[in-house]
Amino acid sequence: QVQLTQSGAEVKKPGSSVKVSCKVSGRPFSSQTINWVRQAPGQGLEWVGRIRPDYGGTHYAASLQDRVTITADKKTDTIYMELRSLTSVDTAVYFCAREGVNYASGSYFDYWGQGALVTVSS
Amino acid sequence: QSVLTQPPSASGTPGQSVTISCSGSSSNIGSNAVNWYQQFPESAPRLLIYGHNQRPSGVPDRFSASKSGTSASLAISGLQSEDEALYFCAAWDDSLNGRWVFGGGTKVTVL
Numbered sequence: 001q002v003q004l005t006q007s008g009a010e011v012k013k014p015g016s017s018v019k020v021s022c023k024v025s026g027r028p029f030s031s032q033t034i035n036w037v038r039q040a041p042g043q044g045l046e047w048v049g050r051i052r053p054d055y056g057g058t059h060y061a062a063s064l065q066d067r068v069t070i071t072a073d074k075k076t077d078t079i080y081m082e083l084r085s086l087t088s089v090d091t092a093v094y095f096c097a098r099e100g101v102n103y104a105s106g107s108y109f110d111y112w113g114q115g116a117l118v119t120v121s122s
Numbered sequence: 123q124s125v126l127t128q129p130p131s132a133s134g135t136p137g138q139s140v141t142i143s144c145s146g147s148s149s150n151i152g153s154n155a156v157n158w159y160q161q162f163p164e165s166a167p168r169l170l171i172y173g174h175n176q177r178p179s180g181v182p183d184r185f186s187a188s189k190s191g192t193s194a195s196l197a198i199s200g201l202q203s204e205d206e207a208l209y210f211c212a213a214w215d216d217s218l219n220g221r222w223v224f225g226g227g228t229k230v231t232v233l
Contacts, residue, residue: 035222037222043226044124044210044224044225044226044227045159045167045210045212045224045227046224047221047222047223047224059219059220061221062218062219062221095166095167097167100172102172102173102176104173104174105155105172105173105174105176106154106155106157106172106173106214107155107214108155108157108169108172108173108212109157109159109167109169109212110169110172110178112166112167112168113166114166115166
């Protein structure tokens, strides 16, 4: 069983940055691939990016790669997602999700954090 | 706009069957497995179906999925009031250096 516990809601000014955390527990941290997915109010899901802590490999959505950085702290088993140059369109709930894999069935998001609302407003 | 296309809504009475479609392309559904998620208001999505119609522990067998070419579908048989939720399809997309893509979500209403 994997548990993902996220930091709380944030309110940010346009042009600023936000850093959301996701603490991983229940399985060896480094071998988990953790993704970030966001959901704007009343909208669908949008993939932000992912990280594999054991070798630090990251992969970002093309639309966000200039503004987003995902990092891992192996000492605290925590993943961070930082988004810069915020605008109102970045207002969303940000979820972290563990990417499970079954070699016969592919990959999927089987464990999710509770979500963190980031509001960008002047 | 979402990369995968789903109808915004679907409905049925208790006991009926409901089917949700998900349309994509050769770079996502056409070449990779499709996953389905269920989401209740103010909650995180929950994995409902993955891969070739696999259900995680605890998901009733009333939920099933299929795929043909670049389209997929989720079927709910014996609809129950607790099935009223938002349903998303998702798949890995091989374009743009690879990315996860989602449907816009289908709200299922139990009448």
